[in-house]
Amino acid sequence: MPDLVVGVDGGNSKTDLVLADTEGRLLSWVRGAGTRPHTEGMETTTERLARLGRFALAEAGLPQTAPVSAGAYFLANVDQRAQERLALRQLTELGVAGRTVVRNDTLAVLRAGAPGGWGVAVVSGAGINAAAVHPGGRSARFLSLGDITGDWGGGLAVARAGLGAAVRAGDGRGRTTRLRRDLPVHFGLGSVEAVALAVGAGEIPVTALHGLAPLVFAAAEDGDAVARDIVERLGDEIVAMVTALLRRLRLLRTPTPVVLGGGTLQNDHLLLRDHIAARLATEAPLARPRVLDVPPVAGAAAEALVTAAAPADARRRLREAIGARKPPDAVAD
Missing domain, CATH: 3.30.420.40 (ATPase, nucleotide binding domain)
Structure with a gap:
C-alpha cells in the first residue's frame, strides 16, 4: 500500500x-x-x-x-x-x-513554480513576503515583522491605503477618487468616514478590510489615478524585494526564475503584473517572472x-x- x-x-x-x-x-x-x-x-x-x-x-x-x-x-x-x-x-x-x-x-510558492527548486518567490496575499534560494543552496529572506522592518504590501495594505486615500479625498488632503463611492458599499455603510469610525471602534475588525482590496484593483483597472498609484506602489515593493534578493545572492547576472504567488498576484490583476514585468525588465533584465499557475x-x-x-x-x-x-x-x- x-x-x-x-x-x-x-x-x-x-x-x-x-x-x-x-x-x-x-x-x-x-x-x-x-x-x-x-x-x-x-x-x-x-x-x-x-x-x-x-x-x-x-x-x-x-x-x-x-x-x-x-x-x-x-x-x-x-x-x-x-x-x-x-x-x-x-x-x-x-x-x-x-x-x-x-x-x-513563501518557499511553497518557489517549490511549486520553479522546476529546479531555486530562484526567487514572492507571496502577496493578505500580507507580503519574499525569499530566494541560490542554485548552490544558499538562501536569503527578510525579517518580515511588518512596519517595524519596513514591510508594506499585500491585499490588506492595498485596502488600508485605499480607505485612507478615500478619506483624504473627502477632507481636502487628497485627490478625487471613486474609492469614496465604492468602498463603503462593501460594508453596507454610507461613507468611508463611517467605515473608518467603525474600524476605530472595533465594530469592523481591521482584518476585514482585506475585502476592500478587489475594489481598489477594479478602480485602478478602470483608470482611477489614486487607485492606480496604490497598485503601482505594490508592484514597486515587489520589484524592490526581488532585486534585493537577487543582489544579495549575486544572481543579477544569472537568468533566474521569479515565481509570483498569492491572491493579489495569482488573480487577474493585469495592471499589477504588467507594472512588475516592466520594472524588472529595467532593473533585473535576466529575471524570468512567472505567475504561479497552481495553488x-x-x-x-x-x-x-x-x-x-x-x-x-x-x-x-x-x-x-x-x-x-x-x-x-x-x-x-
Missing part, C-alpha cells in the same frame, strides 16, 4: 492542507484558519494544524489515527529559524507525520513527496490533480 503524505500552505488568512499518497493521488483537500503564531502562539497554531490534518483523514474516509509518512508545513509568520525549529518540535510531538519539514510559506499548496505537497522519497511521476500527477481541482470554500475549525 502507498504511504500517506500531507502538504500544508499556511497563509495569513487561510491554511490549505492536502492529503495524498506516494503514488500521487489527491485524497482530500481541506481549508482552515491562517497561521498566526505571532498573535495566537505556536502551541495554538500547531494544535490547529494537527486537527486540520485529522479532518483531512476523515474527509478521505480514513481513520483519524492513520499514520502519515511525511508532512511538509510551509507556514506564514514563521519567518525565523528559531520559529521553524519550535514549530517542527511541536508538530513532531503532536505526531502529525513520521517525518516533518517546516518552512516559511501554493502544490509546492508543499511536492516537498512532502520528496521527503517520502516518492517518484517524480507522483509529484507530477499530484500537481496536476491540485491544479485541476477547485479549492475548498468552507473553513474547518
Whole structure:
C-alpha cells in the first residue's frame, strides 16, 4: 500500500492542507484558519494544524489515527529559524507525520513554480513576503515583522491605503477618487468616514478590510489615478524585494526564475503584473517572472513527496490533480 503524505500552505488568512499518497493521488483537500503564531502562539497554531490534518483523514474516509509518512508545513509568520525549529518540535510531538519539514510559506510558492527548486518567490496575499534560494543552496529572506522592518504590501495594505486615500479625498488632503463611492458599499455603510469610525471602534475588525482590496484593483483597472498609484506602489515593493534578493545572492547576472504567488498576484490583476514585468525588465533584465499557475499548496505537497522519497511521476500527477481541482470554500475549525 502507498504511504500517506500531507502538504500544508499556511497563509495569513487561510491554511490549505492536502492529503495524498506516494503514488500521487489527491485524497482530500481541506481549508482552515491562517497561521498566526505571532498573535495566537505556536502551541495554538500547531494544535490547529494537527486537527486540520485529522479532518483531512476523515474527509478521505480514513481513520483519524492513520499514520502519515511525511508532512511538509510551509507556514506564514514563521519567518525565523528559531520559529521553524519550535514549530517542527511541536508538530513532531503532536505526531502529525513520521517525518516533518517546516518552512516559511513563501518557499511553497518557489517549490511549486520553479522546476529546479531555486530562484526567487514572492507571496502577496493578505500580507507580503519574499525569499530566494541560490542554485548552490544558499538562501536569503527578510525579517518580515511588518512596519517595524519596513514591510508594506499585500491585499490588506492595498485596502488600508485605499480607505485612507478615500478619506483624504473627502477632507481636502487628497485627490478625487471613486474609492469614496465604492468602498463603503462593501460594508453596507454610507461613507468611508463611517467605515473608518467603525474600524476605530472595533465594530469592523481591521482584518476585514482585506475585502476592500478587489475594489481598489477594479478602480485602478478602470483608470482611477489614486487607485492606480496604490497598485503601482505594490508592484514597486515587489520589484524592490526581488532585486534585493537577487543582489544579495549575486544572481543579477544569472537568468533566474521569479515565481509570483498569492491572491493579489495569482488573480487577474493585469495592471499589477504588467507594472512588475516592466520594472524588472529595467532593473533585473535576466529575471524570468512567472505567475504561479497552481495553488501554493502544490509546492508543499511536492516537498512532502520528496521527503517520502516518492517518484517524480507522483509529484507530477499530484500537481496536476491540485491544479485541476477547485479549492475548498468552507473553513474547518
